[in-house]
Amino acid sequence: MTSDDFEEIKVVFAKDLIEVLRDYRTLIVMIIMPVIIYPALLVLPSNIAQHVKHDYKNKRYNICLIGDSSPAIEFFRKAKVLTLTKVLEDGNPDKLLAAHVADIVVTFPQEFTAQLQTIPKQSPRVNIYYDARRDQNLLALAEVRLVLSQLRGKIVQQRLDALGIKTPQKYELTFSELKVENKKSLASEPVRNLLPFMLFTMLAVSIIYPALDVITGERERNTLPLLLMSATKRHNIMYGKCLVVFLFGFSALMIGLSSIYIFIQLAGQRADDLLVMKFPLDALLMCMLISIPLVVTLSSLSILLASWCKTFQQGQGYFVPFLFMAMGASSVCSLPELQLSSGVAFIPVVNTALSLKEVLAGHIDVLWLSISALVTMIFAVYVTYLASTILDSERLLYGVTDSRARRRLSGDYGLEIMLLCFTTFFLMFYVGQTLQGWDIIVGSLFTQVLVILLPAVALLKHLNLPLVKTMSLKAPHPLSFLGALLVTPLCILLSIGVYNLQSQIVPAPEAFTTMFTRLIMDNDKPLWLCLLGIAVAPGICEELLFRGAILGLVRPKLTPLQQCIFVGVLFGLFHMSVFRVAPTGVLGVVLTALTVWTGSIYPSMLVHILNNSAAILMGKYHLEETFVSYWPATVLLGLVGLVLLIKAKPKKSDRLPESLGT
Amino acid sequence: MSLQAIGLTKRFFDSKRGEFNAVQSVSFECSKGEIFGLLGPNGAGKTTTLRMITTILKPTEGTALVNGFDVVKDPRQVRKQLGFVSADTGLYDRLTPREILTYFGKLSKYPKEKLQPRIVEIGNMLQMESFLDSRCEKLSTGMRQKVSIARAIVHDPPVIIMDEPTTGLDVLTSQVLHRFVIQCKEAGKCVVFSSHIMSEAEKLCDRMAIIHNGQVLASGTLEELRAESGMHYLEDIFLNVVKETVSDVR
Numbered sequence: 001m002t003s004d005d006f007e008e009i010k011v012v013f014a015k016d017l018i019e020v021l022r023d024y025r026t027l028i029v030m031i032i033m034p035v036i037i038y039p040a041l042l043v044l045p046s047n048i049a050q051h052v053k054h055d056y057k058n059k060r061y062n063i064c065l066i067g068d069s070s071p072a073i074e075f076f077r078k079a080k081v082l083t084l085t086k087v088l089e090d091g092n093p094d095k096l097l098a099a100h101v102a103d104i105v106v107t108f109p110q111e112f113t114a115q116l117q118t119i120p121k122q123s124p125r126v127n128i129y130y131d132a133r134r135d136q137n138l139l140a141l142a143e144v145r146l147v148l149s150q151l152r153g154k155i156v157q158q159r160l161d162a163l164g165i166k167t168p169q170k171y172e173l174t175f176s177e178l179k180v181e182n183k184k185s186l187a188s189e190p191v192r193n194l195l196p197f198m199l200f201t202m203l204a205v206s207i208i209y210p211a212l213d214v215i216t217g218e219r220e221r222n223t224l225p226l227l228l229m230s231a232t233k234r235h236n237i238m239y240g241k242c243l244v245v246f247l248f249g250f251s252a253l254m255i256g257l258s259s260i261y262i263f264i265q266l267a268g269q270r271a272d273d274l275l276v277m278k279f280p281l282d283a284l285l286m287c288m289l290i291s292i293p294l295v296v297t298l299s300s301l302s303i304l305l306a307s308w309c310k311t312f313q314q315g316q317g318y319f320v321p322f323l324f325m326a327m328g329a330s331s332v333c334s335l336p337e338l339q340l341s342s343g344v345a346f347i348p349v350v351n352t353a354l355s356l357k358e359v360l361a362g363h364i365d366v367l368w369l370s371i372s373a374l375v376t377m378i379f380a381v382y383v384t385y386l387a388s389t390i391l392d393s394e395r396l397l398y399g400v401t402d403s404r405a406r407r408r409l410s411g412d413y414g415l416e417i418m419l420l421c422f423t424t425f426f427l428m429f430y431v432g433q434t435l436q437g438w439d440i441i442v443g444s445l446f447t448q449v450l451v452i453l454l455p456a457v458a459l460l461k462h463l464n465l466p467l468v469k470t471m472s473l474k475a476p477h478p479l480s481f482l483g484a485l486l487v488t489p490l491c492i493l494l495s496i497g498v499y500n501l502q503s504q505i506v507p508a509p510e511a512f513t514t515m516f517t518r519l520i521m522d523n524d525k526p527l528w529l530c531l532l533g534i535a536v537a538p539g540i541c542e543e544l545l546f547r548g549a550i551l552g553l554v555r556p557k558l559t560p561l562q563q564c565i566f567v568g569v570l571f572g573l574f575h576m577s578v579f580r581v582a583p584t585g586v587l588g589v590v591l592t593a594l595t596v597w598t599g600s601i602y603p604s605m606l607v608h609i610l611n612n613s614a615a616i617l618m619g620k621y622h623l624e625e626t627f628v629s630y631w632p633a634t635v636l637l638g639l640v641g642l643v644l645l646i647k648a649k650p651k652k653s654d655r656l657p658e659s660l661g662t
Numbered sequence: 663m664s665l666q667a668i669g670l671t672k673r674f675f676d677s678k679r680g681e682f683n684a685v686q687s688v689s690f691e692c693s694k695g696e697i698f699g700l701l702g703p704n705g706a707g708k709t710t711t712l713r714m715i716t717t718i719l720k721p722t723e724g725t726a727l728v729n730g731f732d733v734v735k736d737p738r739q740v741r742k743q744l745g746f747v748s749a750d751t752g753l754y755d756r757l758t759p760r761e762i763l764t765y766f767g768k769l770s771k772y773p774k775e776k777l778q779p780r781i782v783e784i785g786n787m788l789q790m791e792s793f794l795d796s797r798c799e800k801l802s803t804g805m806r807q808k809v810s811i812a813r814a815i816v817h818d819p820p821v822i823i824m825d826e827p828t829t830g831l832d833v834l835t836s837q838v839l840h841r842f843v844i845q846c847k848e849a850g851k852c853v854v855f856s857s858h859i860m861s862e863a864e865k866l867c868d869r870m871a872i873i874h875n876g877q878v879l880a881s882g883t884l885e886e887l888r889a890e891s892g893m894h895y896l897e898d899i900f901l902n903v904v905k906e907t908v909s910d911v912r
Contacts (some may be wrong), residue, residue: 004771011768015757022756022797222752226813229716230769231742394719403675 008232012240016214020244022215029206034256038202039263042194043277061140064101065114066091067108071116071155073149076106082143093129105129106148116155116230185362186286188278191264192360195279196333196353198260199253199291203298204319206252207245211302212315214241215387219396220311228392238303238388242380246299257287258499275555283360290359290369294352298326300380301349304387310396321497333357345372348379384422408463411556420459420549421570427451428574441525441533448533448541456549476600476648483644484594484603488610490638491590493631495611497625499583515635527620531613539609546571547586547595560596567592587611599650664821664852665692665715669724671878672710684710686876687724692852692869694820697843699867700856701900707876708856709748712825716746717852728821742770745814745822749807749829755799759790760810762798770817777816784812786814787845789838804835811842821852828862840866860897872903879903 020026036531063076064086076084085102093105107127109115115124128144130137160167187195227237264279303324309315329349333356345351351372358365394400402410431452435443460470468474525533551567558566571592572585591604618624628633672685685707692698698706713719715726717737725732731739737859750908760781767777785791786810793801800807807827814822824843828836843866846853857863863870871881880887880903883894891899 007770011765015754015765018761019754019756114871221755222750223754225713225718226746226751226766228718229741229744229746230766231738231771232769233738321755392718397718398713400719401675402673403681406675406681408674 005233005236006238009240009243012232014239016241016244017247020210020213020248025209026213026248028211029324030252031255033205034252035259038198038256039259042191042198042260043263054111056136056139057339059136059139061103061137061143062101062106063103063140063144064088064091064093064096065108066105068110068112069106069108070113072106072108072147072151075150075154079143079147082140082147093127097129097131099416103130103134103137104144106144185360186280187360191277191283192357193334195260195287195360196330196356197327198256199287199294199356200298200326200330200353201247202256202322203253203291203295204302204323206256207249207295207299207302208316208319208323210248210307211245211306212312212319214244215303215306215391216309216312216315217307224391225397228397234391235385235388238307238384242299242303242384242387245302246295249295249299253291254288257284257291260329267648286359287356290352290355293373294349294356296380297348297352297376297383300383302385304383304390307387307390307614308396329353345377348376352376388626401478413463413553416459416463417550417553420455420545420553423455424452424545425574427455431467441529445533445537448537452538452545453541456545460549460552465552470552471544472552472595472599472601473548474600476598476603477646477650479644480598480600480603481606483641483648484598484606486637486641486644487594487612488607488614488641489627489634490641491587491607492614493628493634493638494590495583495587496628498586499579502579502582527616530616534616535609535612538612539605542571543572543591543601543605543608546574547592547601551592551595559591563596564589564592594645597645598648664694664696664729665698665854666727667691667711667715667724668726669713670714670721670726671723672714672719673722683722683876683888685714688873688876688878689724690771690871690872690881692876693856694852695847695850696868697847697853697855697866699863699870700873701858701860701863701870701896702873703858703904706729706858706873708873709825710876711873712746712748712823712856716744716823717741718778743819743821745817745819746812746825747827748825748828749812750837751810753798753806753809753813753860758795758797759785759801759812760794762809763812766813767816770819772807772817780816780818781812784816788812789844803830804832807831807835808838811839815846819851821854822846823854825856826858827855828857830856836862860895860900864896872900874904 007088060081060083062085063082065073065076065084066088067090069076070085073087074085076082082104086096089110093107096102096105105128107129109124109126112124126148128141130141157167185192200230218227228234261279261281302319305318306315309318315332326349330353332344332350332353344354355369355372359369390396402412407415414554428447428451432443432447435446435450437443457467460467516531542586546567550570551563554563554566568585568587568589571588572581575581575584591608594607595601606658614627618627667688667690670685670688670747672770673681674684675681688707688711690698692701700711702708710719714721715728716731717733717738721734725734728740729743731743733740754765757765763781763784764777767780768774772780781794785794788811790805790808790812793805798806801809807830811827822834828839831839840862843853843855847868855863855866869881869883870887871878872887873879880890880899882890887896887899888894889903893899893902
């Protein structure tokens with residue numbers, strides 16, 4: 001970044017700031033909502049709950065006794081929350097309840113006193129009538145039960161006395177209620193539970209308008225072409241605009257948090273209460289600080305979203321799911337097991353939500369908070385840059401598109417690749433998991449063929465692309481096979497190394513580290529079937545998908561280096577686990593490079609099959625440490641393999657074609 | 663040569679018409695101190711051609727050189743050379759003309775110390791003094807068009823492109839605009855002026871090209887066009903050229 005870049009960003013920022021500030025709608029989302037609505041939303045439910053609880057505590061319930069109730073009357077009169085309104089010899093309990101004469105009616109047998117003097121054949125029956133539709137009556141019911149148990153205790157004592165039996169000495173236990181409170185905790189529990197949700201919602205609502213105004217507004221008012229005709233760099237325009245959105249989001253958040261703080265100080269404090277709203281000044285300041293990465297992330301995402309919209313109306317439609325997603329992201333704060341110091345620190349948005357949760361709970365881990373903030377910043381810069389590439393899209397500016405045939409002819413298969421990836425990931429998630437749930441090995445075999453291979457082949461057939469040419473299904477130089485064979489141990493070592501390195505930063509849970517071993521050890525299938533289902537089938541089918549179809553479709557548009565990175569990263573993501581992304585991604589890059597270099601998919605198939613087979617065998621026979629201890633030999637073999645691969649480099653005419661043809 | 667369009671072609675696609683060339687192999691040149699007219703009916707391809715020159719649309723084929731910079735290879739440098747005026751471009755309604763001019767002046771890296779005097783100069787030239795500090799949302803169509811013109815020239819570009827700039831303007835404002843175009847020519851600017859008003863082109867343009875269905879059908883000075891067609895008025899020449907194409911197509 002040069003001083004010119006900063007100057008451009010500053011100019012765009014200053015102009016957009018003035019423009020947005022001059023719109024009254026800004027004041028509504030930035031000031032009125034944070035000052036009045038958000039604090040009210042946070043504090044009022046809690047205050048209402050406190051009032052309801054207070055009412056429950058102080059309310060007295062009318063009780064009516066029917067029948068021979070004389071042995072129990074004194075107990076009912078002593079009961080704290082009960083008011084004895086009527087004592088009747090006879091009556092209909094339902095009518096008394098319906099006429100609201102009593103909240104609860106207790107009926108006793110007509111000769112209850114006499115029955116207590118003797119031991120009757122049948123126990124005397126005492127009935128309690130109440131309206132179960134009213135929750136409050138449950139408190140009265142509990143009190144009535146307590147009174148009746150006291151009556152029963154007295155009767156038992158009288159009988160024991162009559163029989164001359166002395167009751168053993170009672171041991172009185174003294175209970176005292178002690179509140180266990182985390183002294184480090186910055187805010188009370190209700191605030192900790194509600195605040196992340198409030199913050200995400202506040203922020204999403206407050207950035208929607210400025211984001212749409214500065215991007216979609218320019219598009220809709222037709223001022224964007226003029227801006228694009230200026231010599232300013234596109235990404236500097238976007239960074240300037242993103243800063244405006246950030247400033248509005250952050251200001252709205254500051255105002256909102258301050259209002260919440262003031263509201264809680266004025267209306268929220270109730271001593272010795274479970275619903276106490278404690279939100280001291282240090283919690284407020286920490287919240288403001290920790291929400292900066294959150295504001296940055298959501299601002300950049302909103303900018304990206306606004307860049308896609310042609311009109312304000314369309315933008316508002318797009319922002320509804322955005323709002324729900326932002327609110328949904330805050331739900332990670334309610335997952336007690338989720339901590340920042342795991343793989344989630346690298347997931348934008350989620351990491352900021354967790355940072356907030358941990359800070360409010362008093363767990364301030366500077367390292368992870370810093371990593372989380374750094375990841376967020378990098379993510380935001382990238383997302384904003386990405387948005388700048390959409391800004392001058394001819395389709396969005398003037399609705400200019402190419403025909404499908406023309407697009408494909410020019411080698412642009414972006415949409416098709418997206419469709420293939422989406423279909424495969426979707427099928428993997430639903431069909432693949434179902435099949436593997438039924439039988440892990442056989443299911444895996446079917447998954448590879450039906451979910452991974454079939455969509456790829458079907459797509460290429462639909463596009464009328466030659467399978468052999470697109471999937472690089474041609475025999476390589478014989479030395480390539482030997483080279484690939486010798487390179488395989490080095491690839492395995494590389495995967496192990498990357499996994500161990502990743503574990504230093506993102507430690508995988510034990511359940512994950514032992515999962516693969518258990519998968520092999522705990523099933524009763526023969527080894528050959530395990531190898532077929534987990535090594536050979538993925539080695540063929542996944543290669544045909546990634547190094548075959550996807551590599552074939554991106555080849556016309558990307559350079560060899562870009563091909564390796566793109567296909568490798570996609571291969572890593574395909575394994576759908578944070579803990580496997582890095583090792584499988586690196587392996588994916590190597591396998592793609594092998595295909596690109598040799599001009600054939602078969603060497604990468606060989607390496608993939610051997611890599612998975614080695615993983616199975618090392619898991620089954622606990623050979624990983626032994627394997628790693630032979631690293632010098634592995635490196636040496638790898639180097640020899642690389643030399644062979646270099647020697648076997650195909651002639652220019654045998655290399656992978658850029659154009660696919662039909 | 664300040665501006666050279668070399669075989670500019672732009673292909674569009676829509677589901678009803680399929681693929682079609684909105685502009686096909688359009689070539690022309692415009693020198694310093696020259697006004698070049700691009701004449702054609704609505705939908706002829708004038709705006710698309712000019713959008714390609716201003717780097718907003720990428721040519722499907724061909725290219726254009728603006729002060730020696732290629733619109734395909736070096737679009738950023740091209741943008742520095744250009745000022746663009748159009749009837750349908752918007753303005754920032756919540757800003758004043760002075761703020762807009764300052765914004766675009768800064769974006770175009772016009773020297774800071776010269777920017778405010780330049781805004782005053784343009785304000786005088788286009789008779790904008792009375793509304794220079796009013797918000798654009800309160801301005802009339804004519805005033806807005808003047809702001810558009812001022813915005814396009816605030817950084818003093820060597821090439822000015824005008825896409826039907828008099829559309830919707832009253833006679834008085836059109837007159838101011840015409841005077842301004844002539845001033846630009848006198849100042850040695852290269853001006854490309856698109857219009858479907860023949861009298862306007864006749865009055866202003868040194869050379870012109872008649873464009874129809876995305877193709878240049880005739881080009882030259884007014885005298886050359888008269889000699890070629892044997893007609894005196896540009897409107898007649900234009901209709902004659904366009905009619906010929908229509909009958910050729912039939």
